[in-house]
Amino acid sequence: MSSASGDQPRRPAVFFDRDGVLNKDIGYLFESDRLIWIDGAREAVKAVNDTGYFAFVVTNQSGVARGLYEEAHIQELHGWMAQELGRIGAHIDAFEYCPFHPEGTVERYRKVSYRRKPSPGMINDLLARFPVDLEHSFLVGDQPTDLEAARAAGLKGYLFSGSNLELFLRPLLQRS
Template sequence: MNSSPEDKASRPAVFFDRDGVLNKDIGYLFEAGKLVWIDGAREAVKAVNDLGYFAFVVTNQSGVARGLYEEAHVRALHDWMADELAKIGARIDAFEYCPYHPEGTVKRYRQASDRRKPSPGMITDLLQRFPVDTGRSFLIGDQPTDLEAARAAGLKGYLFSGHNLELFLKPLLPTG
């Protein structure tokens, strides 16, 4: 008998915004060579993994709608980030991004989307795909819109100051 995600025990999750939380926000990042990790970011992801939590990334990527880069660039950067995390035994269970923006210059991406934060679509999509214990899950973002998306999805949200992500995260996690 095949097991579905609903059959598995639910686990808590940490939802990470990308730019400004996992990496320095340089504006419209899409090249691996320009990514600078936030201090403690990789270690924070590993800490989440080590506790058995899901680790997710939810990121607005309006640069696609603005014609600055393509979805393939976003996916390639996420693949590179996953490879870098794997070097220390860390992983992201799913990367979600929203390429849409209502003022985009690329017609097919010029639209409002319930996946664009502050709307909760990326989070709710993940909640449908994975057996997440929402009561023990939370989001870390660097913008009020990140926290609005978390609230709209029924999650706690924490505003990250941009210093060391591991030090910020540790008090939010249960101690063994």
């Protein structure tokens, strides 16, 4: 793992929400055979990689707290997504998720978490682990809570409409 305190040069990053940005939001997704990529999503991640930015995923996964699936299912899905991205030479530098929810039915996951968006915990944890140039970084989300998390972490945030992610993202990469 990289350490932000090292001598590594800082690089900008794009923080992606997952459901509704990289893949269609079908509600409590954990099976790869149900994942439908958003148009241009894989190409958008490749564009981020090719520009030299870090690519991160930050996703609330309250389905764990609700007893609908396990953390292992999220990790398997993220591994599968990484393989699919690898087919076009793209990669995510880190997947972060929050399995907690204050109204969860699984007791060990029923709590308020600093990592659950709109709190900035997942973003801040990544900023502590990677040498990120915050000023030129941004988050792409599909919900106001995503943008609130970005603001709380000192990031610009952009609301994605759900059409083509690559077309949405390219002008933002040139602007940053």
